[in-house]
Structure formats: structure tokens, C-alpha cells
Amino acid sequence: MPTNVIMPQLGESVVEGTVSKWLKREGDSIAELEPLLEVNTDKVDTEIPAPASGVLLKLLVPEGATVKVGTPIALIGQPGEEPVALPGAGNGQHHAATPPPVTPPPVTRKGDLGFISPVVAKLADEHKVDLYQIKGTGQGGRITKKDVLAFLETRTAAPAKTEAPAWEQVGDGDLFRPTELQFAGQGDKGQVITPPPPPVRPASPDSDFIPVEGMRKVIAEHMVRSKHTSPHVTTVFEADLSRVLAHLDKNQAAFERDGVRLTLTAYFIAAMVAAVKAVPLVNSQWTDEKILLKREVNVGMAVALEEGLIVPVIKRADEKSLLGLAREINDLAKRARGKALRADEVQGGTLTLTNHGVSGSLFATPIINQPQTAIVGVGKMEKRVVVINDAIAIRPMAYLTLTFDHRVLDGAVADRFMATMKTTLEGWD
Amino acid sequence: MAEMTLIEAIRAALDEELARDERVFITGEDVGKRGGVFRATMGLIDKYGPHRIIDSPLAELSIAGVGIGAALYGMRPICEIQFADFIHPAFNQIVNEAAKMCYRSDGAWTVPLVIRAPYGGGISGGLYHSQSLEAFFTHVPGLKVVIPSSPHDAKGLLKSAVRDPNPVLFFEPKKGYRLIKGEVPAGEYTVPIGPANITRAGTDLSVFAYGMMHYYCLKAAEVVAAEGINVEVVDLRTLLPVDRESVVASVRKTGKALIVYEDNLTMGYGAEIAAVIADEAFAHLDAPVKRLAAPDVPAVPFSHPMQDWFMPNAEKIAAAMRELANY
Secondary structure (H helix, E strand, C coil): CCEEEECCCCCCCCCEEEEEEECCCCCCEECCCCEEEEEECCCCEEEEECCCCEEEEEECCCCCCEEECCCEEEEEECCCCCCCCCCCCCCHHHHCCCCCCCCCCCCCHHHCCCCCCHHHHHHHHHHCCCHHHCCCCCHHHCCCHHHHHHHHHHCCCCCCCCCCCHHHCCCCCHHHCCHHHHHHHHCCCCCCCCCCCCCCCCCCCCCCCCCCCHHHHHHHHHHHHHHHHCCEEEEEEEEECHHHHHHHHHHHHHHHHCCCCCCHHHHHHHHHHHHHHHCHHHCEEECCCCEEECCCCCEEECEECCCCEECCEECCHHHCCHHHHHHHHHHHHHHHHCCCCCHHHHCCCCEEEECHHHHCCCCCCCCCCCCCCEEEEECCCEEEEEEECCEEEEEEEEEEEEEEECCCCCHHHHHHHHHHHHHHHHCCC | CEEEEHHHHHHHHHHHHHHHCCCEEEEECCCCCCCCCCCCCCCHHHHHCCCCEEECCCCHHHHHHHHHHHHHCCCEEEEECCCHHHCHHHHHHHHHHHCCHHHHCCCCCCCCCEEEEEECCCCCCCCCCCCCCHHHHHCCCCCEEECCCCHHHHHHHHHHHHHCCCCEEEEEEHHHCCCCEEEECCCCCCCCCCCCEEEECCCCEEEEECHHHHHHHHHHHHHHHCCCCCEEEEECCEEECCCHHHHHHHHHHHCCEEEEEEEECCCCHHHHHHHHHHHHCHHHCCCCCEEEEECCCCCCCCCHHHHHHHCCCHHHHHHHHHHHHCC
16 A cells, blocks of 8 residues: 655644645655655745655646645555555545545544534535534534535535546545644634635726735635634733843843844743743633643744744743843744744744834734734834823833733733733843 | 315215216215214215115125125225224225235226225224224235325315225325315316325425324424424325325425324334335435334223323424424
8 A cells, every 4th residue: 555645734724735846756766754845835845755665656746736734645655556545535436426434533522523414424525515614503513404505505616626636635534634623723613614705806907916825825814713713802011121222232242242133022022921920821722611721931923024924933932041032033033034944933832922013013903823812012112201200201112012812811811911021121130 | 166174075075976977886884874974975875875875784894895896897886984993804805805906817807996984093082993004004005095184185086086996095084074174176176196295395304294194294384483493294195105206305305304193103104204215315314214103002092191192293293393403
């Protein structure tokens, strides 16, 4: 039996990848872990090693094609072996009348679709419906015929393809489910993903279409999903950064001798860590049954790129000194701009910082990076007139915001987090 | 068009067929002078005379045997079994002779016989005046089994039965004789033996019934409609031959099926309908096929509370509809 090479999941919220280059041709010998292809996703570009040794029997996906995570993309086997795709790889039998397997081995009860009636199986097969996208309203939450018909009605997209190429057919089972569905709200099974509206024609010759693809498309999906998932609330604080700036001035040269450029971002992240220690609940994740409190403090920092945003993650920020933080910030930001981040470097964040002040913004209400609970925004630092002890003073001020998931936190708790951040920054020494 | 009760529509059909065809005659217990215990033949003896409306001995075997013999001699007998419960002595004549004659003689002889029999419970008739016996006869190829549930169908189907060249068992829901009323066209029309009738179109579930249960199903459908459950009610009308096509078409539409009959559950007529659905509409099912029928006890009890417990009614049917709709 040949080994299936599948499109790997390159990042927590990555749902698809583009085969940018095959490094081997059909018939070539290949050793396990030898580079097989290059994959480009919205977050990272990376080489994928071969999962087994043998001969590359068949390439199922051409260069340039974008496929969902979990899709079989190549077959490795022994010389002369029949390149028979594994079930789910989209050979002819997929179109046979047999209903699709309806109970993928569930990791948790959440993955269980419940009883699937014959007519539901039949409709799902005929219309190529992913039943995980449908909210069941029947007994015990089972999906009824009506649920499927209602779902089909909302799906205004083109009629089901009769002859989709192999790489456009996603395999079955939990492994092959899009990451979004596996992790959405920790198995928020019921959520119906709203289908994309039909394309609109430009209203006049004076307007133009910009194709939406790659990172733009994924950002759009994530933003909409986050807003649909969490009730967002933003609280705004203002911090006097005099002492931070004084510390920065005093230590910049010493850091540079260590090859590190010290920036304000390192202070903000250090202040976030201090605030998490005071209010751990901010470093958490909502699930339908429980709030998942994260022990690790992994701070994502949003980096603006030409095509959009990427959020590399500083792992275990709570265990790092200012020097360590600054060094990692330098490195991640540089490699993010060079599109040289590794897949694991954009995963696992528990809290996010967006420093929108760099583009002049005073304060903003960012969108939460799911499935996290909160995101900290830092506005532009500028000298403002403030009143201190009934005297007028000129101080370097910046607005700090915390946008949080109101399911997890209430305003008072969020404000305690921000108050800690503020006092940490204002009392820096 | 005049409004008639079920029994009036049956009498009208008998009257018209007697007038239309001289070969038609009626025999049974008390059908003549007394006009039948349910008055189905009231007045007919005065109009057509005692040679065509013949009071029989108290012997069902003889009534059926006389009917079969006369039919073989070219007559068109309509036999009345006073209560379906008394049909058992005639079972041998009906099953061994009437049903097999055409087949046995390779079509040379047929038995154009109609046997009318009031059936069903809920009339405080106790053990010997309440039985539903359709399943005994729907198991017999060579018979046709018809059960009307409206005055319109009763007249039209009975006229078709009289004209049919083969034996037809015509079971009449006696509780509905005076309870069920409806518009009946004056004069000649027939309703074909065979096709079922969708009496209420719906989308959420299909309910199959006949006779008195069909009447209750329509009432129950009305009740649950107010709760947003859209029931399709199918009056089977002809139990044999089975109108598979109508049954399957309805289930294909709704995906759910409930079969209601007042005979006891096990091996009842609904089992065959359930099997047809499982066989021919499996891929269209969205729920298990359900049957609502009487409990498997030896007879319809006489005691009122026990009779109520035994009989399916609109309330029990509505509950079963709800349960299936919510599945």
C-alpha cells in the first residue's frame, strides 16, 4: 500500500496550502525526511519532507494548486507498485452511491455527528455537504433532513461539481477536517459557516475588482469569525512612559553591544507578562464547558507586512528577561518581513500585542486573535500636557487598550489587568 | 351534491347498483325486512322485492357459499356479514374458494362477489362486535380488500366493487356510519379500487391510515398543524392490492412515516406498509418507520376505560405525530 503524502497543517489556523514547487519528479527515489516539496501558506513558506522512503509514485496536485489541509497530494511506494490512492483521495469510487462515512473516529464527543439517517447521508453525498457545518435540531442534536435542506438553501454557491480533480477533494475523518472546524470554539460543532456571497459585478467601468486570495482571504475569514465568536469589549488606559524611555536611553547602548536593538515593544510585552501574573484569567481561552486557563504566557506580536499581518509568537515570554525578549522580538520581526518564519513560530499564542501606534494611531479597538481571550493595543507615544499633583507637566504618553472576550472577563477584571500594565510601565526602573 | 353519512352513501350505492344491473342481489342476516342491523339496506326490499334482498339463515359459511355459487352462475351477489367478527366461519369459503377460483380455472371462472362487513371498535361492542380483521384477508392473493373512510369514497368504491369481476371484501368502519359525514355526488360515479388518496398534503411526516383511523388522523393533523407540524395524511382506501407507489412517493417527500391502524399491532396491516417503505424508500428515511396500533391483547375490551386504553384515537395519534416530527 503506498504512503499518502498529505498537505500538512502549517499553523494553528491555517486551512489550506499552495504547492509552490515539487522538488522530486514522479519516478524519483526518495528517502524519508528528504525534502519533497515547497509549500506556501498564508503564514509561512516551508519545505515538506517525505513521510516515507521509496519511489515517488504519483503527484496528485500540480504546482500552483491550493488545497485544503489534509488533502492527499502525492503517493510514495515501492518501485512498480500501483499508485492507488488511499480512501478519500478522490478516485472514482468517491462518486459511487455509497453514503459517506458518517462517524469519523471522534477524539471527543464533540466530534460525533450523532445518528445520521439514510436521507441525510444521501443528501450529504449528492450535494457534497460537510455535515460538520450543519447544526442539528433533531432529537439529541442529530442532523435532520430539514437541517440539510435549510443548509442547502443558504448555500447559494454553484451546483456541486461532478468531476472534481483529486486535489480538490478532501479526505474523510478527523485528521482531514479543516483546522477551523476542529478548533473552532473547541468543537463548537453547531456553527454554520456562512457561505461566501456570490460575486458582485463592478457597479461601473470606473470600479475594479481586486482578487481576494492568500493572506487577505484568510485574514478576512479570521476577522469575521472572531467577531462572530466573541463579544468584544475594549477598555482604554493611558500610560506615562517617562521612566520606560529613561530606562531605554540608559540601556540602549549596552544592549547594542550584545547585538540587540532595544525597542518599546519589549517593555510592553514585559508589562503584559506582569499583568498576566496579577490577572491570570486574561491568558485563557473560552470553551463551551470551561474556561481554559493557560499556564504558558506566549505573546503574539502583530507585524505588518505588505500583504497583511502576521503574528509571530514569543513563547514563554514570562520566563524571559528584557534582553531575551528584545532579542527575540528583533529576530521574529526580521524574519517575518523576510517571510522566513517557521510554522511553529506562528502558533500557540495565548495573548496578543498590536503596536498600531507605529503608524500614528492614537488608540484602536483591535479584533481578538482567536481562540485567545484578549489583545493589547498600544497607541502612538506622543508628548502631551498632563496634570500631576495639580501642576501642568509635559510627559510622553500613550493610550493602552485591552480588547477582551466578555464571555471570559468582565470589565473590572480587565481593568485590573490594564492597571497593572500601566503601573508596571510607569514605575519602571 | 348532498351531504350524507357513511351509511347513507353505502345505501345509495347499493340502491343504484340494484337499479343498474338486474344480476345484483343482496343477501345476509336481517338485510330484508329489518333493513340490516345498521340500516344499510333499509327500504331496499320494498323497492326491489324479496327475491333480490334475501334474508339469510344465521350461517356465515352459507352466506359466503351461496354468494360464491351465485357469482359463478353469472349473478352479482352482495353478501353482508352482520359484524366482521362473525366472518370466521366463512373464512374457508372466501380463502379457499372465492380467492382461488380465477387462478385455479386459469381465468375461465371468476367470482364477482362483494362481501360487506362492518368492522372496528370504539362502539362498546365488546369482544364479538369490535374486531378488525383486514390483515387476515390482505394476506390472500386473489382477494381485493377495500376500506372506505368517507361517504364519497364509500359510494364510489362500493360501486366499483360490485362491478369488479373478482371477489372484493368491503370492510366498513361501523363507528363512522353516522359520525362521518361528507358531500356525495348524486347518481353515477365510481372510485377506482387500487389508488390511495392524499387527503391532506404536508411536508413534515406522512401518516398512513384507513377507515376510522384515517378520520382520527385528519383530526390529529389539524391539532398538530396549530403547533407548526405539517402532516401529510394518506387514506389508503384499498388495502389489497397495496398502492406501493403512493406510499413511497409520500415518504420520499417527507422522510418520515407513521402508520395507524386499530387492529392489534403485531402482524397487522401496517407491518406491510412499513416493509414497503423500508424496502423502497430506505434512502429517503429521516426517522424510524413508526406504527401506532392497538395493544396485543386477545380482544377489544368491553369496559369503557379499558376500551379507551385499547383504541387509538386522535389524541394518541397527535402524540405519535409530535414525537416523530421532533425526532
